[in-house]
Amino acid sequence: MRQIELQRLKREILVYLIKAFYSGNFAENVRLIPYDMRPKGSPVPFRCCIHKERAILRLRTMSGLGLAIEDDNERAELSTYAAQALARTRNAENPLTVLQSACQGCAESFIHVTDLCQNCVAKSCINSCKFGAIKTVRGRAAIDNAKCKKCRMCIKACPYQAIVKTIVPCENACPTGAIAKDSNGLACIDTKKCISCGRCVVACPFGAIHNKSQIIDVLKKIREGKKVIALLAPAMLGQMPCTAGQLHSALKKSGFALVYEVAQGAEITARTEAQDLAERLQSGAAFMTTSCCSAYNELVKKHLPEMRPFVSHTKTPLYYTAEIVRREQPEAVNVFISPCLSKFAEAQQNSNIDHVLTFEEIGALFVALNIEPEELPEENFAHYSAREARGFPLSGGVAKSVQAAWTGDPAAVKPALLNGLNKTTLNELRAYARQGQCPAGNLLEVMCCEGGCAHGPAVLNAERSAAAQIEKYALAAESLRQ
């Protein structure tokens, strides 16, 4: 279950920001956001007092303006930042930013003996410790943190399960060790290690990690009269309680000139990947991994270079779609609508994609503009996407589409799924690369988010209902198989 209160808070700020943008007095109304959200005398739900509530809302608003919260000059008003956001012409390099005032500075991870310790005769914990870190103090086992190496042997040894390891949620969630405490004990992201998977954003119970929004940049271009085109990730078709055609109308109503389904590019990805796999298997390769998850691509680049020979050369569905859109609409501004935060990194490296907006930002846009997709007429997409391409964002969906595009003997493809990247599955990937084989199959679909893109860090809908909606939409279409 996601942390609903935090999602709500971040989305509410976005709604205020968008309303401010259309209000005719952008800078001043942005300055007032913390005061509008916590007016005089209002309850203080989260922090010690209304002033700290507002101070933190001010900083959260910075991320909505697309700024790095780390760069905050405390003397600057939000109105100054609003003007800055409106004037900029380039996208931020790194998508994530940490709000250190919200970071609780969780206690560093350590091994702790709880009240459940029975001071038993066996003393398995003491006997299991190779470092002499456990002694009996006042009728209970106690750990000397200076000697403890956190090997967890005592946790396994205790017959009462009385010993626990405390965790720091962001550090625990990060698969690559990119987030850690700085010298003040507050979270800090090492951008050289970060793959922008967004795990920490979802995990932090204080909502200290934000993505830098590009909503203002996109709204500005729409207002300037530029032809702004939405490239709709297939996962978006499960995000609002409406049909695909209604969603299409809603996006048009909110200012996009045209809408392309990225499922269109997914068809090319599926065919290219099937061909790539055929060639590799013919030349004796033991397995190939998919290449459409951008967090995985970043992972291979930064942490897993030994996997590179096994990663398909196929580009992502977004890559192919953006190429088509640029060719058909060369003067337009291309905006990818994304469930995922690592797509910001991908877009940064591809000149055919001008901006990325998350589903949450699109949701906030509909709220701010009073758009009810469910009440709008259906409008079909120019390209009729295939069943498997629509199913891409679910775990197993990419493997299925490669199988559907496969032209050889169907029995030759053995799909395997890596559903969700974490420290354990990262080690599995390491082992596959080292041994040059994957025991589970020869087509390894890698999706960093458990459940697939439909359950990415920036989605709107609950997991099961999103998956059901996407499946229904997929089943309504023709198969890719010829």
Add this chain to the structure above:
Amino acid sequence: MFVEVEICLGTTCFVLGASALQELQLPEKLRRQTKISYVRCLNVCKNADKFSKAPYARIDGEIVAEISAEKLAQILEQKIKGEKNEAN
């Protein structure tokens, strides 16, 4: 007697938290006496700043703001207990 709960799935409510209420898990004893339905926009959010009090629900005909799983369970418990007392 059932308590009638209508959860708004209009855009504002959906985006500001009702999406998660689709997978609501009520305690068994509340679930037996509750009829939950998901409805289109109840049209409460459209004026001024009222969006910030979303998600909304209608419980036995009465609009409730800022509905959450916790708040809903509380209201249901009170209502069901109240009914029992009346019956006695």
